[in-house]
Amino acid sequence: MSHSLVNYRDVDAVGGGLHFLRDALDCSNLGVSVLDVDAGWSGKPHDHADEGEEEVYVLVEGAATVTVGDEAVELSAGDALRVDPETTRQIDTEESSLFVIAGAP
Incomplete structure (x- = not known):
């Protein structure tokens, strides 16, 4: 198949609003996620x-x-x-926020 389509709202959220789309889109080399969270949300520090x-x-x-x-x-x-x-990162939202996050090696 030459393409994949998914709505992030159809993918179960983890961590209060993070939708991992890699598996739903069948992406092996590119991680794509949507983070849809309320004001005051804090993610965990990670790398x-x-x-x-x-x-x-x-x-x-x-x-x-x-x-x-x-x-x-x-x-x-x-x-x-x-x-x-290698750098640790953590997200904190001041207001309701919508991110698109892409990651690749």
Whole structure:
């Protein structure tokens, strides 16, 4: 098949609003997720060193702070942020927010 289609709302959320689309889209080399969360949501600090996967966070709607290592990076709608695999990151939302997150080795 030359394409796959899924609506993120049809994929069960984990962690309160994170929809992992890799399996639903049958993507082996590209991780795509949608994070759709309320104001005041906090993600867990994590990295992707074991997977060697860098990530790009695109904030589609809302306002958020992503702590990258020791630096707090303020994001507003339309901003995109790339994070190296080895760097710890954590998302905190100031208002209801919608992210598209892509990751690849």
